[in-house]
Amino acid sequence: MKKTTIVLSITAAVLAVGAVVCYRTGVFPAAWQKALSLSAAHDEHEGHDEHDEHGAHEKHAEPGEGSGHGKEDGHGHGEAARGNLDPSEIEKATCEHNVRTVDCNECRYELGVVKVAPSVTDALIKTAEARQGDLGRTLRLTGEVQFDQTMLVDVLPAVRGRIVSVKAQLGQQVRKGDVLAVLHSGEFGEAKAAYLEALTLAEVAAQEKQRQAVITESLEKLLAASENERSPGLPGGVLGEWKSKLVGARARFRQAGTVLEREKSLVAKQASSQAELEAAEREMQTAQADYQALMEEIQLTVKLDRLKVENAAKLAEAKLNAVSQRLHLFGLDDGAIKAIPQMKENGTFAHLEVKAPRDGRITVLNVTEGRFVEETQTLYTIADTSNVWVWCDLYERDLGVLHDHMTKGATPAALVKVAAFPGGLDGRVDLVGSSVDESTRTVKVRVQVPNPEGRLRPGMFADVEIPLKEGKKVTYVPRQAVLSDEGQTFAFVHWKDDLWLRRDVRVGESRGELVEIVSGLSAGDRVVASGGFLFKSDILREKMGAGCAD
Template sequence: MNQTTGQLPTQPVNASHKPVLFLVLAIIAIVAGVGIYQFRSHKSAADSAPAPEESQQTGTTSEQAPQKENSGPVTITLPESKWKVSGLQIEPVATGRFEETIRLTGKVSLNEDKVAHIYPMVEGSVDKVDVGLGQVVKANDLLVVVHSREIGQAKLDLYQARLQQEMAVVKDKIQQEIATNTRQLLAALRKREPINEIEERFRSRSMGDYRERLLMAYAGYLKSDADVERLEEPTKSGAVAFKQLHAAKSSRNADLAAFQARIEQIEYELKTSLLLSSQSVKEASTRVAVAATSLRILGCDEQEIQTINPEQQGAAISHYFVRAPINGTIISKDVTLKEQIRPQSQIFSIADLSTVWITADIYEKNLPLLASLSGKPVRVFNEAWPDRSFQARIFYTGEIMDEKTRTVAMRAIADNPDHLLKPGMFVNIEFESGSEQELVIVPRSALQEHEGQDFVFVHTGEGEFEKRLIKPGKQNETTAVILEGLKPGERVVLQGGFILKSKMLEDLMGEE
């Protein structure tokens, strides 16, 4: 301390502390400036804000401004002299059925009603393959020749059955001839015709042993009858004893009985032999029919069945011919030469591509359309043929909804004579759907929109137009359904509404 002044001596400031001091002073200055700015801002806002009473009287609050705009109908004035220049077109509101075009994506698939998956009916080895993948075939065209032991044995059985049938038929014919001749002989014998005439008449006719047996019995009876006649006169004169005549009559009666019994026996034998002969023919015919049917079941055609001849065909009699069941295109081939095939193995698939199915999935929102879709035509498009459309007819709309996709299957059939629609192609599908009742409809060009509101301009008289809020419904490319806001007969602006909308917006901006 300085003893003269009584003060502490001044200490020199350290040069290393100067930057810190300047930083502290700068922060203090910034804080002070911010505080002064906020104070002035608040004061200015308070001075410029209107009093609550003033705001209520003038009605300029942000909450009340829209209410003023929507409190009544908005009317726009446009003199009729300017309508033509503005392109204004006015028409009355009409009613009608709403038509819309439904668009779906789909896929081309095979017509499952015209696809044949071919399996051999027998086991064997392939001797010949006549077709290739993608080849177009017609019904009954030869596809494959198979060497089959089963077929060979079935054909031999049929051949033997036919031989037995031929033999049975010949025997039956002979038996019928014998029966006819024998019956004629029996008729002659019952008439007691002379035996020499009978022998002369039936000498060359076939009757088996029936003629001998009948004629011997008839001759014995004639002899006994002649003996009786010869003894009758001598017996009357007493030259011959009555006992001898009686013995002759007894012998005649016995021979007559034997002759009649022989006739009855031969008639019975004729009936029996004819019955047996006829039955043999039926049995032989049945065996032939069974053997032939077995071959038909295995797929052999009639010409093949009728021309069976082991002597001429030799080992080829075992050939089994697989033929095309329908007209179509070979879309799969799983057989090669000398391959062993079995009934469980598919060897070909043939598809008739002259028609195809168009498959699509109907989403849940379009389910009301399903009831009216059956039998209706649809248009089909594919980007491979941009300038062409194909016609299809809906024939199936499913009854079960897919739980994963929430869709219902739809099927349509399309003619495909040029095979332009390939199974697997993706296609676009269009079809028309219309309402059953009359609705209020306007052209889409009449619809306007502002601040999320849909409206139209209604001509209320002379040069005045009213902005009419509406609730639109379904729309298509040209037409819209109006659910609320318009009545039939009201005149709405169809063209030139942009001019009215611009004028309406100018009026609103002028008010602001």
């Protein structure tokens, strides 16, 4: 199989070179015609081998019109091959050899018919189908690959300090959160110390708030009990500093009550005077009033104390949040902040880790150990090249068609080619500049290109193709399918079996490797797309000096 392929390839090359030589020299042997395009069919018309002996042929009727061959060349074939004849006329036409012209190896070319053996067709030519669709147009631009600015980040220190360690190097691939460098900063150490102080105050305020809540609960129970009992007992809950006052007031209240009851008993026995009873009653009323006043004072004071404690707790919490937010600005997360109280002082308390804010590759390195850096100084630049921008220059004359697509919300597809990877990468146009450069008269166009393998590098020059649909359907074929002779364009269309017809065509606009056919072909026609010069050589054999009596 391999040998057969090699032989066919060599044969095709030899035949191609021979055809070119014959075309340029004007000599085109009949044997070649038969081998390439006439199937080498030896038919019954032996009279063709005797043309040189008999001279000119007699005139015979032209296909479909009854006129004969011209007398200009001595072969009797005066007309060039004609295109676009109706197949029914071709079927009926006869040549001077009294056979159908289409069956005559020496005359069929006059009707624009070529007969090619399938084996030759398969080996030497390629065919394509005429299609109908939106041929559109393609904008061809030049541009430069640049970083996607939304995926590019400069790493700056959050605070001034001295670099004590460099962890990442130029060109290194890093992940979000990786430590790039470590710096020593007194300001950072002070911020951590402030956090510890605020944390302590917040904890104390929280405990005080909790203690006050317990006292308030006990006193509220006491107040509730005092409404139901004339001589309330001392509750068992925590009362704080009010405990001693309540104990004294309660004792005086109970003592006054005991004295009053004794005086009432003595008065009843006439053992005590009325004055003594009245004095005991006044003492009882005074003790009761003092007790009630103390309860009211406790109620008011407890509310004030509770309010003070709650405000103090809120203030401590706010201060803690403030210093925590400051630590967040230094790049610490919640976990790192909560771990500060457990840190041991080993000389690293004021060390701040500079971490990567995103995944990417380090493209700029501006840091060395021992160097003092400021907050405004860029230490690293990290770029994610999984997506890049290609900025192109679009001429003003081509702006209209792209603008129409963009205003409709479309993002036209684009093919980006660079010298290193000519196969190209797919992208999409997402932005057209809002101004025209005065010196170049061009508008900037941005193409977004996914670059997961990192093949495109910023700074590369690129050729960009942007195919655009125009909204109209046309018939089109490959550009190589259209041939020309003396200003007339034509193509070869498969007719039937091993027969092909020349069809004169009128071409329109071309788009890359495709060309519009205004007339002469219909969608679905099978045309010769490659190797058509063999067919053309046969059709123009008379022009090339190869008549029927060669």
